[in-house]
Every structure is written in C-alpha cells, then in structure tokens.
Amino acid sequence: MSNTATALKVSPEASVSQSASPMKIVVVGHVDHGKSTLVGRILNETGALPEGKVEYLREVCDKRGMPFEWAFVMDALQAERDQGITIDTAQIRFKTAHRPYVIIDAPGHKEFLKNMVSGAASAEAAVLVIDAHEGVQEQSRRHGYLLHLLGLRQIAVAVNKMDLVDFSETRFNEVKAEIVAYLNSIGVEPTYVIPVAARSGANIAETAAETPWYTGPSVLGALDLFEPAKPLTDLPLRLPVQDVYKFDERRIIAGRIESGRLKVGDTLVFSPSGKMAKIATIETWGNTVAAVSAGAGQSVGITLDEQIFVERGNVASLEHHTPYQSHDLKARVFWLGRGPLKVGSRYKLKLATAEHVVDVVTIERVIDVEDLANHQGTEVARNAVAEVVFRAKSPIAHDSFIDNPRLGRFVLVEGYDIVGGGVIAETPAGEARSRSTHVTEVPHKVDAETRAIANGHRGGVVWLTGLSGAGKSTIAMEVERQLFLKGWQVTVLDGDNVRTGLCGDLGFSDADRAENIRRVGETANLFAEAGMVVVTSFISPFRADREKVRAINPDTFHEVYVATGLDECERRDPKGLYKKARAGEISYFTGIGSAYEAPALPELTLTTEGKSVDESVADLLRYIENAFSLSAREQANGWGL
Amino acid sequence: MNDLDALESQSIYILREAFNRLDKIAMLWSIGKDSNVMLWLARKAFFGHVPFPVLHVDTHNKIPEMIEFRDRVAKEWNLPLIVGENTQALAAGMGPHKGRVECCTALKTEGLKALLAKHGFTGVIAGIRRDEEGTRAKERVFSPRNQSAEWDFKDQPPEFWDQFKTDFAPGTHLRIHPLLAWSELDVWRYIERENIPMVDLYFAKDGRRYRSLGCAPCTGSVASTATTVAEIIEELETTKISERSGRAQDKESEDAFERLRAGGYM
Numbered sequence: 001m002s003n004t005a006t007a008l009k010v011s012p013e014a015s016v017s018q019s020a021s022p023m024k025i026v027v028v029g030h031v032d033h034g035k036s037t038l039v040g041r042i043l044n045e046t047g048a049l050p051e052g053k054v055e056y057l058r059e060v061c062d063k064r065g066m067p068f069e070w071a072f073v074m075d076a077l078q079a080e081r082d083q084g085i086t087i088d089t090a091q092i093r094f095k096t097a098h099r100p101y102v103i104i105d106a107p108g109h110k111e112f113l114k115n116m117v118s119g120a121a122s123a124e125a126a127v128l129v130i131d132a133h134e135g136v137q138e139q140s141r142r143h144g145y146l147l148h149l150l151g152l153r154q155i156a157v158a159v160n161k162m163d164l165v166d167f168s169e170t171r172f173n174e175v176k177a178e179i180v181a182y183l184n185s186i187g188v189e190p191t192y193v194i195p196v197a198a199r200s201g202a203n204i205a206e207t208a209a210e211t212p213w214y215t216g217p218s219v220l221g222a223l224d225l226f227e228p229a230k231p232l233t234d235l236p237l238r239l240p241v242q243d244v245y246k247f248d249e250r251r252i253i254a255g256r257i258e259s260g261r262l263k264v265g266d267t268l269v270f271s272p273s274g275k276m277a278k279i280a281t282i283e284t285w286g287n288t289v290a291a292v293s294a295g296a297g298q299s300v301g302i303t304l305d306e307q308i309f310v311e312r313g314n315v316a317s318l319e320h321h322t323p324y325q326s327h328d329l330k331a332r333v334f335w336l337g338r339g340p341l342k343v344g345s346r347y348k349l350k351l352a353t354a355e356h357v358v359d360v361v362t363i364e365r366v367i368d369v370e371d372l373a374n375h376q377g378t379e380v381a382r383n384a385v386a387e388v389v390f391r392a393k394s395p396i397a398h399d400s401f402i403d404n405p406r407l408g409r410f411v412l413v414e415g416y417d418i419v420g421g422g423v424i425a426e427t428p429a430g431e432a433r434s435r436s437t438h439v440t441e442v443p444h445k446v447d448a449e450t451r452a453i454a455n456g457h458r459g460g461v462v463w464l465t466g467l468s469g470a471g472k473s474t475i476a477m478e479v480e481r482q483l484f485l486k487g488w489q490v491t492v493l494d495g496d497n498v499r500t501g502l503c504g505d506l507g508f509s510d511a512d513r514a515e516n517i518r519r520v521g522e523t524a525n526l527f528a529e530a531g532m533v534v535v536t537s538f539i540s541p542f543r544a545d546r547e548k549v550r551a552i553n554p555d556t557f558h559e560v561y562v563a564t565g566l567d568e569c570e571r572r573d574p575k576g577l578y579k580k581a582r583a584g585e586i587s588y589f590t591g592i593g594s595a596y597e598a599p600a601l602p603e604l605t606l607t608t609e610g611k612s613v614d615e616s617v618a619d620l621l622r623y624i625e626n627a628f629s630l631s632a633r634e635q636a637n638g639w640g641l
Numbered sequence: 642m643n644d645l646d647a648l649e650s651q652s653i654y655i656l657r658e659a660f661n662r663l664d665k666i667a668m669l670w671s672i673g674k675d676s677n678v679m680l681w682l683a684r685k686a687f688f689g690h691v692p693f694p695v696l697h698v699d700t701h702n703k704i705p706e707m708i709e710f711r712d713r714v715a716k717e718w719n720l721p722l723i724v725g726e727n728t729q730a731l732a733a734g735m736g737p738h739k740g741r742v743e744c745c746t747a748l749k750t751e752g753l754k755a756l757l758a759k760h761g762f763t764g765v766i767a768g769i770r771r772d773e774e775g776t777r778a779k780e781r782v783f784s785p786r787n788q789s790a791e792w793d794f795k796d797q798p799p800e801f802w803d804q805f806k807t808d809f810a811p812g813t814h815l816r817i818h819p820l821l822a823w824s825e826l827d828v829w830r831y832i833e834r835e836n837i838p839m840v841d842l843y844f845a846k847d848g849r850r851y852r853s854l855g856c857a858p859c860t861g862s863v864a865s866t867a868t869t870v871a872e873i874i875e876e877l878e879t880t881k882i883s884e885r886s887g888r889a890q891d892k893e894s895e896d897a898f899e900r901l902r903a904g905g906y907m
Contacts (some may be wrong), residue, residue: 020643020644021647050882074657091771091778091822092771092778093772093824115800116799117801118781118797121801150801232644242657242661243661247689248688254657254686256653265779283688285689286835287686295642297646297647297648298642298650299651299657312661336799352803374684411801416806416808417798417806417808418798418799418804418806421799428772490774
C-alpha cells in the first residue's frame with residue numbers, strides 16, 4: 001500500500017496532449033454507495049459538463065421536489081432518475097491537466113451485473129466505491145473479484161460518504177482494512193484507498209481540510225498516477241482473420257492485429273490449418289505511401305504470395321510463436337445466463353473471430369465470491385464464477401489469459417444471447433502448438449481439403465457404440481447403402497468382420513478388447529484421411545478406449561450412442577448371444593458379465609426403441625450430411641482460390 | 642498509434658464485423674459530419690468499396706445545401722444510395738407545427754422503419770456518438786431492436802472484449818454504432834487529417850454556424866467565427882456549449898429524447 005504520493009493539481013483549463021488516447025476508468029461498487037454521485041462530481045470538478053447542464057439538472061430536481069442530485073448527470077434515463085439507480089453503463093469523457101479520460105459508470109444492482117461487466121471489461125483501471133457507513137457489501141466483493149478476473153490490475157478504492165461518519169479516521173481505517181484484506185486475498189493490491197465525500201466534493205479534485213489525517217492523493221490525483229495500458233506490440237503476433245475480401249482483383253485478408261507486429265515478407269502460419277504463406281502486401285485505401293509493417297491495434301488488410309485457403313476464425317501468427325491448439329479448454333467463467341450453466345450443456349464459444357460449438361465436460365469448482373469458498377457442483381447459477389472444462393469439435397487456437405489476454409478470453413452464446421465470459425486458465429502441459437511445427441514427415445501431395453472438394457464431403461469416423469443387439473450394424477449397413485447411392489465415399493467397419501482378419505489374434509479379455517478398439521480406431525482414421533466416411537459398428541464398451549480413438553483425430557471423430565436398453569437388446573437377441581451368456585456359455589458378455597459404459601457426451605444419441613429402423617437411419621443420415629457435407633460457399637471458396 | 646489511429650482502427654473493426662456477421666446491412670447517411678466520417682471509414686474498411694446500400698431518410702425539411710451535397714458526393718463516390726421517406730405522413734401535412742417529437746417520430750423514425758421493412762435489412766449502421774447526449778452514452782455497439790424497431794434500454798445485451806451480439810431472433814434487427822467512442826472534437830480532427838468533404842453549413846457565415854445538422858425548422862445555428870476546420874477545432878477545444886443545444890426536438894420534455902430513441906429514432 002502506498003498512500004504517500006502527493007495530490008496532483010488538477011486544472012481543467014490546461015492543455016492536454018492531443019495524441020494521447022483517453023484512459024478508460026470504470027467506477028464500480030455496491031448499490032447506493034455513491035458511484036454516480038462520484039462520477040457527477042468528477043465531471044463537474046474537471047469542467048467537463050456543458051454550460052447549463054447543472055442548472056438544467058437543478059430544475060429537474062426542483063420539479064421532482066428533491067435536493068440536487070449529482071447522480072443525474074450520468075443517470076440519463078428517466079427510469080434511472082425515478083428509481084435513483086443506474087441501470088446501464090454509460091461513458092463520458094473528461095480531462096485533467098495530465099491526460100484525457102473516459103469514465104465508465106457501471107451499475108451496482110445485482111440484476112444488472114451483465115451491464116457492470118460490459119462496462120468494466122473495456123477499462124484500464126477502476127475505482128471501487130464503498131460506503132463508509134455501510135462498509136464492504138456483497139457487490140463490493142463481487143465487483144472486486146470480477147475486476148480482477150477481467151484482467152484489471154489497477155484499482156483505487158474510494159471510501160465514500162465520509163461526511164456521514166464525521167470524517168472519522170477510525171471508521172475509515174476499519175473499512176480500509178476490510179476491503180484491503182479481501183482484495184489481497186484474491187491477489188489484488190489496491191493502488192490507493194481514499195476517504196471521500198462525493199456529495200460535497202471532499203478529496204475529489206483537491207485534498208480536503210476535513211481529513212487532515214489523510215496524506216494520500218485525491219481521487220483525480222490517484223487517477224493521474226495510474227499507468228496507461230501498455231500496447232501489446234511486444235507479444236507474439238496474433239492476427240485473427242475477420243474476413244476475406246474479393247471486391248476486385250485483390251484477395252485481401254482482413255483483420256485486426258491483436259498483438260505483436262507483422263511486415264511485408266513475413267511468413268504467416270494460419271491456425272488451426274497450419275498452412276503458411278508470405279505477406280505480399282499490406283493494403284490500404286486513401287494513403288499514398290504503401291505500408292510495409294503494422295502492429296497491435298491496427299485493422300489491416302494483407303495479401304499473400306500464395307493462394308492458400310484462409311477463412312474467418314483462423315489466427316495468423318509467426319512460425320515458432322504459434323498459439324496453442326486444443327479441443328479442451330479449462331477456463332474461469334463468469335456466468336450471466338438466466339438459466340444455470342450445466343455439465344453436458346452445449347454453447348457457442350466466441351474467441352476472437354472464431355466460433356466453436358462446445359460442451360461442458362466438467363465443472364471443477366464453483367467459487368463463492370463472497371467468502372471465496374470452493375464448492376462442488378454440476379450447475380453454475382447466474383452471476384456466479386466457476387472453473388469449467390469445455391470440449392470443442394474442432395481445435396481452438398488460443399493462448400492462456402496470462403500469456404496473451406486477447407487470445408485467452410472468450411464469450412459464450414446460448415440461443416441468441418451472450419450468457420457468459422471466460423478467461424483461459426492454463427494450457428495443458430504437453431499440449432501441441434499449431435500443427436505446422438510438427439509437420440508430418442512424409443506429407444501427402446493430395447491434402448484433405450482437395451479430397452473433400454473432389455468428393456463433395458469431408459472424411460471422418462462415425463463411431464457407433466452400444467450394447468450387442470442395439471441395432472448398430474443394421475443401421476450402419478443401411479446408412480452405407482444410402483450414402484453410396486448418393487455418390488459418397490463410404491464404408492463400414494463391423495465388429496465380426498474385423499475379428500476374422502485384422503484382429504483375428506485377439507480374444508475378449510479387457511486388454512484384448514482395448515487393443516481391438518485401438519486397431520479399429522487407427523484403421524478408421526486411415527480411411528478418414530483417405531477422404532471416406534467410415535461408419536464403425538463395435539460395442540466398444542469402455543469409455544477410455546473410445547476416448548483414445550477420439551484423440552487420434554478429434555476433428556473428424558463423431559461418437560454416436562445407439563441407446564437401446566439391455567431388456568430390449570436381450571428380447572431382440574439377433575445372434576442368440578444373450579441366451580448363451582445367460583446360460584453361462586459366454587463369460588464377460590457386455591451387459592451380463594461385463595460392464596457397458598455409455599458415452600457421457602456423444603455427438604448424437606439414437607434411441608431405437610419405439611422407432612422403426614428407417615427412422616434411426618434417417619436420423620443418422622441427417623447428422624452425417626450436416627457434419628460432413630461441404631456447404632456451397634465452402635466449395636466455391638475451395639475452387640475459387 | 643495515436644488516438645485518431647486507435648479510433649479509426651476500432652471503427653473499421655466494427656464495420657467489418659457488421660458486414661461479415663449480418664445478412665443484409667445498410668448504412669444511414671444523414672449528410673452530417675458524423676455520417677460523412679462513417680462513410681469515409683467504410684471506404685477505408687473495404688478498400689475503396691462501399692459494399693452495402695447507403696440510406697437517407699428524407700423529411701423534405703432538410704436544409705437544401707444538404708441535399709445538394711448528398712447528390713454530388715453520392716455521384717462522385719459512386720455510392721449505392723437509397724432515399725426513403727414517409728410519403729403518407731408528408732401527404733397528410735406532418736411538420737414540426739404538429740409537435741416536434743411527433744414530427745421526428747413520423748418523418749424520421751417511421752420513415753426509417755418503412756425503409757427497413759421494405760428492404761428487409763437485418764442491420765443498420767448509424768453514426769451516433771456517446772458524447773452527443775445522455776441516452777446515447779448508454780448505447781451498445783451492436784444494439785438489438787425488436788420487430789417494431791424499439792430499443793429496450795433496460796435490458797441490453799452484455800458486450801465486452803469486442804464480442805458483439807450478432808445472433809438475434811428472426812424479424813428483429815441490429816443497430817450498429819461504429820462511432821460510439823468518438824467525441825465531436827475527434828470527428829473534426831479526423832476530418833482535418835483526412836481532408837473529408839463537409840457541407841458548407843458547418844462553417845461560419847455572418848457570425849453563425851451549425852454544429853449539428855438536422856431539419857431546417859428544428860436546427861438552430863450557434864454564434865461562431867470559425868470558417869475553417871482548424872478554427873472549428875480551436876473553438877471546440879474551449880466551448881462549453883453542448884452540441885445539440887441547437888436541436889429543438891430534444892427540449893420538449895425531460896425525457897423527450899429518451900422517448901424518441903426508445904421508439905427507434907437514431
């Protein structure tokens with residue numbers, strides 16, 4: 001804690017450097033602790049209010065028969081004035097002799113937390129307002145926690161309404177000790193703790209006579225001592241592709257450089273494809289001199305020396321400094337949805353310009369921001385914070401939040417709404433960076449995209465799992481027939497067929513079953529790489545074995561659970577195996593003498609009971625066509641390179 | 642990067658997001674300084690092309706110089722201009738004499754709604770700024786509107802880290818605001834830097850000039866001697882007169898502007 005800096009003299013008349021970007025300050029805190037009043041005061045003290053504004057607000061207050069209310073400066077909405085609360089965040093500018101500012105007033109009410117987060121996420125520093133009389137309250141802690149989670153590291157605390165406690169040094173020290181202890185426990189070192197009376201203006205612009213015992217800066221003095229955000233040019237290059245334009249003869253890749261720098265001639269690696277090309281030009285409009293380099297924060301357009309396939313969501317970086325890629329993301333999430341976040345739920349995750357469909361695999365802990373206690377749970381309620389593991393169908397190019405905040409944070413979308421945000425906690429040890437650094441030793445001269453374009457569909461594995469007699473082979477064979485008739489490259493790997501050849505040496509012990517599935521998985525993947533859709537039909541009872549197959553190429557693996565209950569399978573008993581197992585002729589038969597572990601998060605579940613085979617076949621066909629077909633646009637892009 | 646570079650880059654990012662994420666977008670062009678700057682930014686974002694229609698809602702009350710400027714620039718820049726109006730209200734004699742808020746609602750808001758409905762736009766880019774007025778300070782960059790184009794300012798979507806709302810129910814649309822973070826002074830400094838053409842009305846004649854352009858009956862001029870962009874910048878650096886002080890429709894009641902905006906006004 002350093003409260004020793006002297007107050008800076010603030011003069012609204014002094015000229016401010018025109019080239020400085022305004023520093024963004026968010027003002028947060030519990031409801032009624034005086035945020036809007038503090039903001040109104042700051043604007044007044046710095047001469048930021050237009051002529052007549054104070055007189056106008058005085059009239060408004062008079063009409064309502066109430067004393068003058070500084071909060072009305074920011075609370076522009078009628079409903080806000082009627083209820084005396086801030087509903088939504090607002091942004092207003094002011095300047096001190098030192099620099100220009102944008103002040104973001106954030107609501108304190110719990111139901112408006114999404115608005116508070118919206119305001120706070122774009123800020124460089126924060127003022128946390130606490131009522132000297134009431135002391136630290138629920139939202140004081142919650143806001144403090146969220147500021148830290150959002151990546152804000154500069155926080156000043158204004159202990160407000162000191163006039164209501166007679167400017168008592170003892171009371172100030174009590175409140176200060178309480179908030180500093182809490183902030184320290186979450187890893188935040190508040191820059192200053194300032195006694196304030198926003199209504200009368202004490203310690204806002206100048207240090208006040210009422211607090212002779214306080215030696216630190218005023219609120220404006222504290223703001224001037226904050227460090228401006230450092231540009232991200234020193235971090236590795238990250239250029240998420242926003243769009244690809246073909247308005248004229250140029251094919252321009254457009255996007256904003258989130259971190260690092262690039263220059264003409266640099267070799268870019270595009271994640272997740274791993275494709276590489278050199279920057280041929282940096283395109284601009286309206287400039288007479290051609291740009292040769294660009295850095296973090298700039299929205300650019302580049303052309304490449306080779307016409308490789310690049311699309312929105314790809315991240316360009318430089319070789320040896322590529323982002324991480326993984327299907328699983330462990331993140332700290334703040335949840336704003338009306339309904340809870342649940343294990344097994346599916347959301348759209350937006351990270352930079354990429355969108356991924358993700359499933360919630362586990363909720364590792366739910367954090368109570370009040371007492372910072374950890375809880376186990378399968379749900380995260382609105383406004384809570386939790387550590388969550390997500391799994392995506394396709395690899396997510398990312399950084400950890402600590403390494404690079406721009407590529408280490410994301411939002412979640414459910415239906416039409418943004419329902420939460422998160423920061424990526426850590427990158428799993430040993431996780432591969434972009435594939436380009438691990439190029440296959442003998443690369444094919446026909447790549448997957450070329451095959452996909454030629455076939456009109458991608459290759460991949462559709463892994464049917466379920467009990468014996470569930471209907472896997474029946475469905476698989478009919479799906480194969482129908483896809484073949486549509487001109488698809490398709491085949492079926494079936495349990496009994498494989499065991500007569502490739503796996504003829506294996507028995508039915510757990511180890512042999514695992515090896516059987518491993519070989520089938522590798523074989524299926526080779527077919528998939530050759531551009532085919534491979535439907536497999538294996539009981540594959542153990543989750544761990546199936547996960548190993550998924551890990552061979554998670555992009556192209558689709559697990560389909562043929563969910564037919566044991567009773568129904570035993571009733572059907574197409575091969576008479578259940579009868580034999582019941583008679584003790586087969587030991588370790590799945591469902592009888594050996595366990596079946598149903599998938600936790602299959603890509604598709606086919607319920608066959610009470611349905612005709614045709615219906616199940618139609619369901620699976622629809623899924624495959626959605627998952628593997630090339631859309632018209634992709635085909636056009638593919639050919640139009 | 643200096644502050645104008647940062648603002649320009651962020652606005653371009655927003656314009657490109659809107660173009661990529663939405664099916665059918667258009668840009669509103671009021672012929673004022675802000676939308677002229679916005680149009681310029683679009684040409685930068687898309688390398689000289691404006692890949693969506695530019696809409697002008699004509700109230701038949703605009704100052705004639707504005708219409709002359711519109712037609713000249715649209716031709717010079719080869720803009721895909723669409724002009725719309727509330728023909729019915731105009732025929733029925735709507736005008737500020739029937740009440741300024743009513744007039745704005747009929748000729749601007751309803752005129753715009755009709756235009757949006759006719760073309761089925763899912764996104765409309767508008768050049769509003771947070772520093773213009775209190776309710777605009779509360780706006781999101783991507784701001785959803787319901788089927789009647791109304792703004793539910795009490796329940797706005799969260800918006801952080803430049804992750805904007807781009808998913809919305811059929812029948813609704815988004816207003817996209819690339820200039821929200823700009824100030825009036827930024828706009829003029831950018832006009833100076835980029836040498837962007839402006840309507841003459843902004844420059845002082847006989848000791849007065851317009852700071853904000855709208856319809857002739859409701860837009861007043863301010864006392865000024867600024868005859869060049871540089872002089873306007875100098876004037877704005879010291880003035881304490883609010884920008885919309887010349888706009889009469891804002892002042893009919895305490896919440897006149899809030900009601901206008903909630904109803905779908907820009």
